[in-house]
Amino acid sequence: MRGGVFVGGAVLMLAMAGGGFVRGTVARGENASPVLAQPAAAATSQAKTMEVKIDNFKFGPEALTVPVGTTVTWTNRDDIPHTVVSTEGVFKSKVLDTDEKFSFTFAKAGAYDYFCSIHPKMVGKVIVQ
Amino acid sequence: MSKKDEILHDHDLIATVAQDATGGHDGIDRRGFLKCMAWAGTGALCVMQGGVLKSYALGTPGSRAAKASAGELSFVQISDSHMGFNKPANTDVAGTLKAAVDKINGLSTAPEFMLHTGDISHLSKPEEFDAVDQILKSASAKDVFFVPGEHDVLNDDGKQYLERYAKQSHGQGWYSFEKKGVHFIGLVNVMNLKAGGLGSLGAEQIAWIEKDVKSLKSSTPIVVFAHIPLWTVYPEWGWGTQDSAQALALLKKFGSVTVLNGHIHQIMQKVEGNVTFHTACSTAFPQPAPGKADSPGPMKVPADQLRGVLGITDVNSVHGSHSLAVTDSSLV
Ligand SMILES: [Cu+2]
Numbered sequence: 001m002r003g004g005v006f007v008g009g010a011v012l013m014l015a016m017a018g019g020g021f022v023r024g025t026v027a028r029g030e031n032a033s034p035v036l037a038q039p040a041a042a043a044t045s046q047a048k049t050m051e052v053k054i055d056n057f058k059f060g061p062e063a064l065t066v067p068v069g070t071t072v073t074w075t076n077r078d079d080i081p082h083t084v085v086s087t088e089g090v091f092k093s094k095v096l097d098t099d100e101k102f103s104f105t106f107a108k109a110g111a112y113d114y115f116c117s118i119h120p121k122m123v124g125k126v127i128v129q
Numbered sequence: 130m131s132k133k134d135e136i137l138h139d140h141d142l143i144a145t146v147a148q149d150a151t152g153g154h155d156g157i158d159r160r161g162f163l164k165c166m167a168w169a170g171t172g173a174l175c176v177m178q179g180g181v182l183k184s185y186a187l188g189t190p191g192s193r194a195a196k197a198s199a200g201e202l203s204f205v206q207i208s209d210s211h212m213g214f215n216k217p218a219n220t221d222v223a224g225t226l227k228a229a230v231d232k233i234n235g236l237s238t239a240p241e242f243m244l245h246t247g248d249i250s251h252l253s254k255p256e257e258f259d260a261v262d263q264i265l266k267s268a269s270a271k272d273v274f275f276v277p278g279e280h281d282v283l284n285d286d287g288k289q290y291l292e293r294y295a296k297q298s299h300g301q302g303w304y305s306f307e308k309k310g311v312h313f314i315g316l317v318n319v320m321n322l323k324a325g326g327l328g329s330l331g332a333e334q335i336a337w338i339e340k341d342v343k344s345l346k347s348s349t350p351i352v353v354f355a356h357i358p359l360w361t362v363y364p365e366w367g368w369g370t371q372d373s374a375q376a377l378a379l380l381k382k383f384g385s386v387t388v389l390n391g392h393i394h395q396i397m398q399k400v401e402g403n404v405t406f407h408t409a410c411s412t413a414f415p416q417p418a419p420g421k422a423d424s425p426g427p428m429k430v431p432a433d434q435l436r437g438v439l440g441i442t443d444v445n446s447v448h449g450s451h452s453l454a455v456t457d458s459s460l461v
Binding site for chain 1: 427
């Protein structure tokens with residue numbers, strides 16, 4: 001029978017010698033490429049807002065370019081909690097459960113790297129111009 | 130992809146691997162090896178007998194488990210109870226944890242204690258920890274030794290976790306203890322994680338390990354338990370610990386080192402020299418095999434199959450001491 005070991009009735013035998021490396025078939029995930037988001041069209045006189053969605057353990061878009069003064073809102077759409085934490089300590093969300101949001105307003109130009117402190121493979125960037 | 134790489138996915142290859150094992154001679158003394166079984170949903174019962182540690186699934190017929198454990202050490206590993214999780218992958222994680230406890234209590238020889246390898250709670254909420262404590266109270270084994278998962282140290286750098294589960298520990302929650310000649314080391318690899326990185330032990334903890342094992346005889350069986358695997362299962366999903374090799378290097382002199390982990394909600398095993406690695410299943414929900422889904426998030430199975438996925442595993446003893454067998458069978 002095929003399937004993961006978690007399938008009932010599966011039998012797994014482990015060799016005690018020989019350094020056998022036992023794991024599932026590996027398929028590399030694709031690397032998301034950075035996306036440059038366009039600032040909102042009517043952004044000149046109003047407060048600017050941008051969205052980052054968290055789906056499948058990824059920030060989307062992974063890289064976001066916004067004008068100074070933009071408020072970025074992250075929304076966790078996964079079944080698993082995530083966080084949004086600046087690598088340089090500029091901002092830090094509480095843990096976001098499903099559908100919870102975190103917002104931060106970028107008052108200064110610069111490049112802001114961030115990650116999920118629970119799943120540090122999740123990284124993103126906001127470029128403020 | 131070698132045949133060994135596929136063992137979890139093609140059970141026809143078992144015979145091949147077992148042959149490799151019995152034919153191999155690496156000069157390591159196998160006496161005292163801890164062989165620990167894991168199975169979907171519940172945990173592992175490890176039994177020490179005549180200097181050789183053997184393992185049985187919780188569903189093993191009582192007579193065999195009883196015979197094996199006479200006068201020696203037995204314990205159970207459970208993992209990833211995720212109390213508070215209520216998404217479609219399992220809307221009753223309390224119920225499945227209770228089912229695991231029922232299995233433990235069904236053993237004719239009660240295990241002496243339990244290891245919980247983290248993600249006790251889903252969101253580090255006090256009521257989630259309370260609920261797990263309450264359910265585990267009904268287990269025949271009264272002592273539970275915990276290590277934290279990343280879900281247990283949210284928002285407060287683990288303060289609450291330490292207060293509840295690791296008051297006597299060192300640093301951010303690591304500790305060791307002895308049971309019948311076996312040295313257990315509980316490690317913490319879910320704190321201070323760095324952007325882009327994997328699980329992390331940190332220099333302070335590694336220095337402590339060195340001190341902790343310094344005076345032990347090399348014949349002492351070692352059991353290391355921690356949440357995130359201490360070997361690189363799948364770095365793309367963060368399934369590994371970046372400085373685990375430094376920690377394991379400190380255990381080189383020991384003839385028998387068994388590493389018990391959770392986090393990935395599925396069974397994975399690997400043998401490397403004197404070290405046997407294995408990960409246990411969750412009592413809450415399964416996760417996909419590495420790279421087999423868009424993300425490592427909870428895997429939804431049809432409701433009537435959930436208990437099957439979280440089911441217990443029976444263990445088939447393999448004659449000779451160089452190989453072991455794990456049989457997963459459902460809770461249903
Ligand atoms: Cu995350």
